[in-house]
Amino acid sequence: MNEQIVILDFGSQYTQVIARRIRECNVYSTILRYDTPAAEIARLKPKGLILSGGPSSVYAEDAPMADKAIFKLGIPVLGICYGLQLLAHFLGGKVERGQKREYGKGMLMIRDTTCPLFKKLPAALQVWNSHGDKLTKLPNGFKPVAVTENSDYAAIENRARHFYGLQFHPEVVHTPKGREIITNFVHDICGCGKNWTMHNYVEFAVKEIRDLVGKEKVILGLSGGVDSSVAAALIHEAIGDQLTCIFVNNGLLRANEADTVRKVFGRHFHIKLQYEESTRLFLSKLKGITDPERKRKIIGKTFIDVFQAATKRAGAAKFLAQGTLYPDVIESVPIAGNPAAMIKSHHNVGGLPKSMKFELLEPLKCLFKDEVRLLGLELGLPKEIVYRQPFPGPGLAVRILGEVTPKRCEILRNADSIVVEEMKSSELYYKIWQSFAVLLPVRSVGVMGDERTYEYTIAIRAVESQDGMTADWVKLPYDILEKLSSRIINEVKGVNRCVFDITSKPPGTIEWE
Numbered sequence: 145m146n147e148q149i150v151i152l153d154f155g156s157q158y159t160q161v162i163a164r165r166i167r168e169c170n171v172y173s174t175i176l177r178y179d180t181p182a183a184e185i186a187r188l189k190p191k192g193l194i195l196s197g198g199p200s201s202v203y204a205e206d207a208p209m210a211d212k213a214i215f216k217l218g219i220p221v222l223g224i225c226y227g228l229q230l231l232a233h234f235l236g237g238k239v240e241r242g243q244k245r246e247y248g249k250g251m252l253m254i255r256d257t258t259c260p261l262f263k264k265l266p267a268a269l270q271v272w273n274s275h276g277d278k279l280t281k282l283p284n285g286f287k288p289v290a291v292t293e294n295s296d297y298a299a300i301e302n303r304a305r306h307f308y309g310l311q312f313h314p315e316v317v318h319t320p321k322g323r324e325i326i327t328n329f330v331h332d333i334c335g336c337g338k339n340w341t342m343h344n345y346v347e348f349a350v351k352e353i354r355d356l357v358g359k360e361k362v363i364l365g366l367s368g369g370v371d372s373s374v375a376a377a378l379i380h381e382a383i384g385d386q387l388t389c390i391f392v393n394n395g396l397l398r399a400n401e402a403d404t405v406r407k408v409f410g411r412h413f414h415i416k417l418q419y420e421e422s423t424r425l426f427l428s429k430l431k432g433i434t435d436p437e438r439k440r441k442i443i444g445k446t447f448i449d450v451f452q453a454a455t456k457r458a459g460a461a462k463f464l465a466q467g468t469l470y471p472d473v474i475e476s477v478p479i480a481g482n483p484a485a486m487i488k489s490h491h492n493v494g495g496l497p498k499s500m501k502f503e504l505l506e507p508l509k510c511l512f513k514d515e516v517r518l519l520g521l522e523l524g525l526p527k528e529i530v531y532r533q534p535f536p537g538p539g540l541a542v543r544i545l546g547e548v549t550p551k552r553c554e555i556l557r558n559a560d561s562i563v564v565e566e567m568k569s570s571e572l573y574y575k576i577w578q579s580f581a582v583l584l585p586v587r588s589v590g591v592m593g594d595e596r597t598y599e600y601t602i603a604i605r606a607v608e609s610q611d612g613m614t615a616d617w618v619k620l621p622y623d624i625l626e627k628l629s630s631r632i633i634n635e636v637k638g639v640n641r642c643v644f645d646i647t648s649k650p651p652g653t654i655e656w657e
């Protein structure tokens with residue numbers, strides 16, 4: 145990964161989107177805090193620098209400022225929104241509060257079509273704006289290249305120094321030609337090639353893993369989810385049998401889950417798989433427990449106990465591998481108004497006890513989720529694993545309200561596999577974030593044939609989301625809902641009513657718990 149673009153993050157909600165757009169151009173990108181010293185940036189030898197947007201005003205007392213020396217690195221700079229204002233602020237321009245906030249769609253009129261940012265683009269473009277402040281005086285050596293209705297300086301350049309500024313957001317989908325603008329910046333202006341591909345990454349990562357691990361052993365907790373599966377396949381590619389995967393069957397898995405993992409990893413990839421059958425242990429610990437937090441705690445603790453014992457049996461290993469992704473390691477900018485700074489997932493906190501003395505191996509920690517999926521395909525993992533929906537660690541226990549019993553697990557597993565099957569056959573499964581069944585252990589009256597029934601209810605949940613933090617319920621087509629309801633009630637013994645959850649997050653959560 146020798147060629148890269150560095151993005152300085154001033155707290156925009158779109159910073160990660162910028163990084164992804166650049167990577168979609170097959171160029172590697174790294175996000176750094178806004179105040180990273182120029183010398184530190186120089187060590188990475190980036191081919192260009194992007195200054196992100198952000199919620200602050202450059203003239204505010206506590207505005208996030210960059211190291212001024214970034215403009216002396218001798219590399220191209222692109223300022224986006226707040227980034228443009230910052231660039232102007234440092235280089236002799238002036239930024240003031242605008243009369244009118246410019247928000248939403250606008251038309252950009254390109255006045256100088258020779259500007260390399262707009263190469264091969266039409267003279268009028270739809271763009272997305274979101275700013276209150278306005279550039280009122282150009283920085284030294286700059287000239288305007290494009291305007292909008294509200295701004296004479298919607299795009300500016302100092303072509304000799306390769307400095308550019310955009311008042312609008314090229315990274316968002318509401319700027320339909322934004323990708324081309326970013327492409328022009330990274331390839332034409334910064335001169336990057338197209339080296340960032342998952343094919344190249346496998347080669348790079350395999351070498352890194354081999355160098356780090358040497359002849360030592362590695363242990364990985366395989367959940368069957370996308371991240372741990374791809375990490376397993378990648379590490380196995382690098383070090384083969386030095387890797388042992390531990391798979392814990394906690395009895396709270398979906399139908400066929402354990403079999404699929406054994407088939408794919410054991411039989412197909414020939415990965416050393418240590419299968420821990422712990423269904424009875426987990427279910428006995430959950431007996432009589434109805435409080436959702438207690439259920440979670442018991443599952444978490446039991447998992448650690450089982451995993452710890454399993455690692456001992458697996459033999460001495462120096463490394464513990466984890467499928468940590470880039471969004472988990474990007475340091476969020478502590479600026480009021482930055483949504484990423486406020487929310488960090490409450491899940492997966494805690495982790496393994498300190499007494500487990502491993503060094504961490506995290507071969508996915510510079511990848512975004514969509515890249516991890518591509519990497520999975522590159523490594524030969526089946527679509528069924530690479531494109532699976534997220535499944536919570538405590539599994540079916542957070543989808544059975546109240547006490548978790550073997551009988552209830554069976555009912556939910558049967559209902560859930562109908563939901564998965566129907567969603568997959570309509571292809572909707574791959575288009576949305578999650579779709580699943582929830583068991584409500586309240587009984588209601590029904591009739592089946594001539595018989596009166598008194599059985600449980602299944603709720604169907606389908607949500608659309610980017611990251612699980614917020615979610616919208618999906619308007620599933622009536623014919624799918626009809627099929628789900630009739631199949632679940634006819635085929636799953638113990639269920640006589642089916643409802644559809646129309647709650648978004650917030651105020652609801654995705655899981656019912």
Ligand code: XMP
Pocket residue numbers: 491492534535536537538542578612613649652653654655656
């Ligand atoms: P909630 O229910 O909090 O879920 O809206 C947000 C996302 O997180 C998943 N989830 C979990 N994932 N361990 C996990 O690995 C957990 O304990 C857990 N609880 C919820 C949930 O499926 C959704 O995608």
